[in-house]
Amino acid sequence: MFRTVAELVEIAQKENILISEVMIRQEMDVKEKTRKEVFAEMEKNLQVMERAIDDAMQGVESVTGLTGGDAVRIQKYMKEKTPLSGHLMMDAVSKAMGTNEVNAAMGIICATPTAGSAGCVPGTLFAVKEQLHPTREQMIRYLFTAGAFGFVVANNAFISGAAGGCQAEVGSAGAMASAAIVEMAGGTPQQSAEAFAITLKNMLGLVCDPVAGLVEVPCVKRNAGGSSLAIVSADLALAGVTSKIPCDEVIGAMYRIGKQMPSSLRETGEGGLADTPTGRLLKEKIFGMTM
């Protein structure tokens, strides 16, 4: 069983297999399941992601009215104008935000690795798909690659905002997506690790400060940040850019930073954006009304 990204990459290199394949074989081994069973389980998750994006594109609104409708807004803009950051980028952002709009509206999503950060992996997948035209199997492999990196973070650091801040959630999710994009685009296992490191480095220190304690503001838009950064880092890694600080050490830094974060910035809804005049006002309004 791999414990670090270095071990994960080493196994892939030694056996000359993809990162996704390392994860698939380990899952089969640990759970005593066949390849077919493991693929079928991931296919179900993929279908949930697909459905959540479809729902988002119909337009959703949360109970509080704080979030919803932005995914549709962005898609409309993309049809009418040429987005400055490019079509693929905005497509990923709208699908990532859309997934989180569905989550905020208490719809059904697949946590990747958490619900609050559930947009980054599927958002990038369904955008990159339009350009790379992967097979269904490659799409499922995308999730195993993302999962392999998330697995290392979860076991060596944390993936929840309450434990380590948003860097542990959207930071991990965006980084997982970067690594998966690289594999789908034909990059090497080492390049996946570089992309992962570059995204997470850019997310270090990000706090979890949800307004009124809800997974809405700023969570939905942080998935825009996570998914767009994922694509940028993947491109950097595919161009041959490397991270001076190795991937596992970046994960270690994320862990130590999270440990130093006060509880007011770890999903208690007490600090940061939650503690702005508008944040406090929104909280009062929301809990004054019947939910």
Added chain:
Amino acid sequence: MKYNSVFDIIGPVMVGPSSSHTAGAARIGKAARNLFGKQPKWAKIHLYESFAKTYKGHGTDFALAGGLLGFETDDPRMSKALDIAKANGLEIEFFEDSASVDHPNTARLVIGDETDQLELVGISIGGGKVEITELNGFELRLSGNHPAILIMHTDRFGAIASVTRILAKHEINIGHMEVNRRDVGKEALMVIEVDQNVEDTILKELEEADHIIQISKIVS
């Protein structure tokens, strides 16, 4: 390692909005119900730190109720669970507790009916994964993700051997096991995580083994 499956990371499929506060809370509630063995009539639920501060916004309250009703994390009835609980004769009270705890997402559930009562502490460690850290005053470490057998027994020599002998006979592999006692020679709790669900006939056999007081199981 805390996480051993890729589906802990890519998953669970769940009703939003929070994997720790909604899906995890539902799993803690469901673990309590499974251990109780039936639907409770009442529940007093104490919430700590992040759970206490944000439970209304995250739906931690209805998720815990959903779990006590036996709902899975992706049950579409989840957001209506508080009303469904009431309609099914389950009275739930929530308390925001300011005591300090080891983990920011901690819940203490006291549940019961006319005859029985159970107290459990659960933590939600991220991505929907949970651990049960206390049961009826006994400290333990139980991930809700594997089937498990919990055996209340008298702290005597041979009690553990009599249990493992029966499991071995039925070719049941033990993944994790721990034993905790209140005092020498008094009640003790054996927690055994296994790879596959254990048939009720085997539980019956275990119940009749030496020094065994009570047995319950968690199905994954």
